Amino acid sequence: MKLQVIVTLKKDVLDPQGSAIKSSLSNMGFKNIESLRQGKTFEIILKEKDEKAALSKAKDMCEKLLANLTIEDYSVRAIKE
Amino acid sequence: MKASVIVFPGSNCDRDVRISLEKFGIKTSMVWHADVKLPKSDLVVLPGGFSYGDYLRCGSIASKSRIMKEVIAHSKKGGSVMGICNGFQILVESQLLPGVLIKNINLKFICKNITVKVINNKTNFTSKISRNSVLEIPIAHNEGNYFASKNLIDELEDNNQIILQYCDAAGNITEQSNPNGSIKNIAGIVNKKGNVFGLMPHPERASDELLSGMDGSLIFKSLK
Numbered sequence: 001m002k003l004q005v006i007v008t009l010k011k012d013v014l015d016p017q018g019s020a021i022k023s024s025l026s027n028m029g030f031k032n033i034e035s036l037r038q039g040k041t042f043e044i045i046l047k048e049k050d051e052k053a054a055l056s057k058a059k060d061m062c063e064k065l066l067a068n069l070t071i072e073d074y075s076v077r078a079i080k081e
Numbered sequence: 082m083k084a085s086v087i088v089f090p091g092s093n094c095d096r097d098v099r100i101s102l103e104k105f106g107i108k109t110s111m112v113w114h115a116d117v118k119l120p121k122s123d124l125v126v127l128p129g130g131f132s133y134g135d136y137l138r139c140g141s142i143a144s145k146s147r148i149m150k151e152v153i154a155h156s157k158k159g160g161s162v163m164g165i166c167n168g169f170q171i172l173v174e175s176q177l178l179p180g181v182l183i184k185n186i187n188l189k190f191i192c193k194n195i196t197v198k199v200i201n202n203k204t205n206f207t208s209k210i211s212r213n214s215v216l217e218i219p220i221a222h223n224e225g226n227y228f229a230s231k232n233l234i235d236e237l238e239d240n241n242q243i244i245l246q247y248c249d250a251a252g253n254i255t256e257q258s259n260p261n262g263s264i265k266n267i268a269g270i271v272n273k274k275g276n277v278f279g280l281m282p283h284p285e286r287a288s289d290e291l292l293s294g295m296d297g298s299l300i301f302k303s304l305k
Contacts, residue, residue, distance in 0.1 A: 013228065014262075016188050065145060068138055068174065070181045071228060 001046050001054040002079040005066055008039035013071045042066060043079075051078050082107045082305065085122040087152065089114045089143045094129035094165065094285060101285040102126070105301040112148060119151040124161040124304060127152075127168030129221070129283055139182065139224045140170030149175055161205055161304070162277045166222055169269075169279030178272055178279045179237070180229030185222070186262025192221040194293060195260055197268045197282055198248040201241045204271055206278040209303040215252045216245075216296040218282035220260060220268075225281040227263035227270075234264055245269035245280055 009015050015037050022036035044061070048054040055076055062074040084107045088095045095111065102109045110120050114132075119125065132143035143149070149171075156162045156177055164172040172178040185191055194217055202212045210216070229237070237243050245268040249258040259266045261281075269280030284297030 013183070014186070016184055016186055016262075020188055065137070065141065068141070068181055070173075070230075071183065 001048050001051060002081060003044045003046060003054060003058045003076060004079050005042040005044060005058055005062060005074060005076050006039055007042070007062070007067045007072050007074045009037060010071055010073055054078065082124065083120070083122050084109045084124040084126055084304075085112045085120055086110070086126045086128055087112050087114060087148055088128070089130065089132035089146065089171075091132045091134055092128050092130035092167070094167075094283065097285040098126050098128045098165065101288040101298070101301050102304075104288065105298065105304070107301070107304065114143065114146040114148050116148050117151070119148065119155055122155070122160065124163065125152050125155055127162070127164040127171050129166035129168060132167055132171065135224075138174065140167060140172075140174040143167075143171045144174035153177065156272075156277050159274070159276055163206060163304075164277075164279040165283055165285065166220075166225075166281055169281055170224065172277060172279040177277045178270060179233055180227055180270070182224050182281070183226045183228050184224050185226050185260070190221075190223040191225070191260050192219070193260075194219050195268075195282065196248055196250050196252075196258070197245040198252050198254060199244070200246055201244050201271075203241070204244060204275050204278065205303070205305050206271070206300060207244060207303050208305065210299045213252060215248060215250065216282075216287075216299065217294055218284055218287045218297050219293055220282050221286075222261070222281055225261045225263065227267040227281075229264060237267075237270060238265075240273055242270050242273065243267055244271055244278065245282070
């Protein structure tokens, strides 16, 4: 089972990298960018056939290592091939 | 007094810290991150550096290394732990200290001497320093911007857990003297019990007359 994990900064956490990217895009001529936040994605292939079990394992990984819950949120989804 | 310095792949201040500890009479052993047993120690030091290349988040992978189980157990029994720079990042990732250290607000790696004010000297890490004194100690980090929720900051203040704050040479805690954007100019905190101390400045780099002064040595002299 292939899974995608997305980790993003929580809404009220300052994202200086996101702001720098946003201002660079504006300077390049991309106008009307309201907001830009940077995050991380992880692609995980699990030896697991059951989707529910795979998702719950990935959530556990997020809580224990992939995300720092003080400042980050995560989402997990299965990728159908 | 006995100390253990934990060496992670990518630690680079481990030997400097050992020299400083030994200079002030603390017998020190070096402990590899993959070891399963911590030698009998009164103090564990997590040194500065770039453990695991700062992959994922600074300190996150080191916080899950084998020896950290022992370090956490040592701290739960009341043993002292001091994390310097990357060591501080490992302590927040291990949840031995609250909050988190994010990228410096100016997005730059900052390597320079700064001044910090000692806010609380009633700890095992600052007992030989007078309260409100100003120390000049170098910082060298990219992720030293201390962040925590408002409730947590209130709690840190109520429990006198803020130990060091960035300040100007006269001791004024101002926005201009905040190098990295840390909330409340926080440079160092302790846990509620007071036995775990994390700080971004490098006291081991200010513990020799021939290098950048002796202000950092006050922390090593305080250790008990």
